[in-house]
Amino acid sequence: MSLNVANIRKDFPILSRKVNGKPLVYFDNAATSQTPQQVxxxxxxxxxxxxxxxxxxxxxxxxxxxxxxxxxxxxxxxxxxxxxxxxxxxxxxxxxxxxxxxxxxxxxxxxxxxxxxxxxxxxxxxxxxxxxxxxxxxxxxxxxxxxxxxxxxxxxxxxxxxxxxxxxxxxxxxxxxxxxxxxxxxxxxxxxxxxxxxxxxxxxxxxxxxxxxxxxxxxxxxxxxxxxxxxxxxxxxxxxxxxxxxxxxxxxxxxxxxxxxxxxxxxxxxxxxxxxxxxxxxxxxxxxxxxxxAIGFDAIANYEHELLEYATEKLLAIDGLKIYGTSKHKTSVVSFNLEGIHPYDVGTILDKLGIAVRTGHHCAQPIMDFYKIPGTVRASFAFYNTKEEIDALVEGVKKAQMMLS
Incomplete structure (x- = not known):
């Protein structure tokens, strides 16, 4: 069963709003998912x-x-x-x-x-x-x-x-x-x-x-x-x-x-x-x-895995970007840093572009200590996200890298 993501997105009123004059791209689902009209x-x-x-x-x-x-x-x-x-x-x-x-x-x-x-x-x-x-x-x-x-x-x-x-x-x-x-x-x-x-x-x-x-x-x-x-x-x-x-x-x-x-x-x-x-x-x-x-957890899992693979490939094509958490068994979360740039600064630039990600240690400071980093930029995807939104994230990360390097 495949998802009709366009129809699903209509169930979420917040996805139609703009942030800083840009269409909202919500990639902070691991912190809090969005709420459909039915709920x-x-x-x-x-x-x-x-x-x-x-x-x-x-x-x-x-x-x-x-x-x-x-x-x-x-x-x-x-x-x-x-x-x-x-x-x-x-x-x-x-x-x-x-x-x-x-x-x-x-x-x-x-x-x-x-x-x-x-x-x-x-x-x-x-x-x-x-x-x-x-x-x-x-x-x-x-x-x-x-x-x-x-x-x-x-x-x-x-x-x-x-x-x-x-x-x-x-x-x-x-x-x-x-x-x-x-x-x-x-x-x-x-x-x-x-x-x-x-x-x-x-x-x-x-x-x-x-x-x-x-x-x-x-x-x-x-x-x-x-x-x-x-x-x-x-x-x-x-x-x-x-x-x-x-x-x-x-x-x-x-x-x-x-x-x-x-x-x-x-x-x-x-x-x-x-x-x-x-x-x-x-x-x-x-x-x-x-x-x-009603949507179906198998369909959700399959689609989110597609998003994860797509985002991983696109982000790794950026020079100087490192992904943390490279297990073969993972869900739709990409935690990354740009070489020489603090994650908070990347998140701030992305917000100006309407892209919501999480930055910091994610209430998991021992993990950051293990990697000897202050934190990461975390993009977490849900079944109502799209590959086009991931493209916007990739372009936003490139822009942040250009501005902050």
Whole structure:
């Protein structure tokens, strides 16, 4: 199945605007994807038609909102192939989900236990585990990377031991686009009875994860990477782990009974969903998943791979341009620098031309330290981008090089 990109682009109102007098070329999809009209309409429909708090009201609006919110949970369960709907916990995003799990393991770890992360992690999958180690006395170990931006799996094998309790890696690197071999990582970690959390924030816009087939213990994702709104995401957790972990926050909704002497907690998923949630965001997340599934993830992956190959070839034809992250297994991200020019300066010139890219360390400073660079220019592509836009990027990079050299 091929994509009708021209028709798809009509679904995204923002793609028709101009920036600095130029047609917008949006290549910052790894940070936040754009939102189709179908999802925008869903958000408007909620606030104009049935805005109410959920789960606690007997009135019609509350019941309608509750039904829509729980329907969205079922859509997400089906999309990720979770065994049970209560294994899907709504969060404010990937970072929230990671911190929820890290907080829960504070009561389960002790001095001498070991946690493994990878050298390719976003800061949100490094800092919470450092904080966890400080609280518990556990030790943090790191799977190293190579010059291609791939994990050195032979070193991972050496790090694993009976002291390994947790392994945390991203499915896809946000800075380099590398697709990590998470199936092997999960299998090897389970051989020493370690739990595994996969940061799926960068994978979910491109891949349809099957959490049962992966046999992963935790998987986290954000809606705003998947054509949905900001401020909402999910944590998938196996039922046994979610029952074992204590609540992350206390408040309304997550309780079964409260007295001043003792509180008992609600069953899953409400145990981890204290307070009024982002109701509209959850419902809109479901709408975004419907939208992407209607297009088809196989078609999305194939088309984005075409964009990646085209952009890689065109950019490498520029003298003095170096791409970081050259794994054979990667998604539609090109992270690059021009020799002798700071990435921030390149990004500034591109913005003047209406081209939106990300510059800096991409919340992955250890990767930049590995390459001994201050950061990169990152162009990240989505299924609504075109080869003509990539041509505009290439010409913009050439112009920046001419102006800044």
């Amino acid at each position: 925008i309409d869903c958000i408007v429909d909620y606030y104009s038609g049935y805005n109410a708090n959920i789960h606690r009201g007997v009135h019609t609006l509350s019941q309608e909102a509750t039904d829509k919110y729980e329907e969205a949970r079922l859509k997400i369960q089906a999309h990720f192939n979770a065994k049970k709907s209560h294994e899907i916990i709504f969060t404010s995003g990937t970072t929230h989900g990671i911190n929820l799990v890290a907080n829960g393991f504070s009561s389960l770890l002790k001095k001498g236990d070991e946690i493994i992360v990878s050298a390719l992690e976003h800061h949100s999958n490094i800092v919470p585990w450092q904080m966890l180690c400080e609280r518990t006395g556990a030790t943090l170990k790191v799977i190293p990377m190579n010059q291609d931006g791939e994990l050195v799996m032979s070193e991972f094998d050496k790090l694993l031991s009976q002291n390994t309790k947790l392994v945390f890696v991203n499915h896809i690197s946000n800075a380099l686009g590398t697709i990590n071999p998470i199936e092997a990582i999960i299998e090897k970690a389970h051989q020493v009875d370690a739990a595994v959390l996969i940061d799926g924030a960068q994978a979910c816009p491109h891949i349809k994860p099957d959490v049962q087939a992966l046999d992963v213990d935790f998987y986290v994702a954000s809606a705003h990477k998947m054509c949905g709104p900001t401020g909402v995401g999910i944590l998938y957790g196996k039922e046994k782990w979610l029952n074992l972990l204590p609540p992350y926050q206390g408040g309304g909704e997550m309780i079964a009974e409260v007295t001043f002497e003792k509180t008992t907690y609600a069953d899953l998923p409400h145990k981890f969903e204290a307070g009024t949630p982002n109701i509209c965001g959850g419902i809109a997340f479901g709408a975004a998943i419907d939208y992407m599934n």
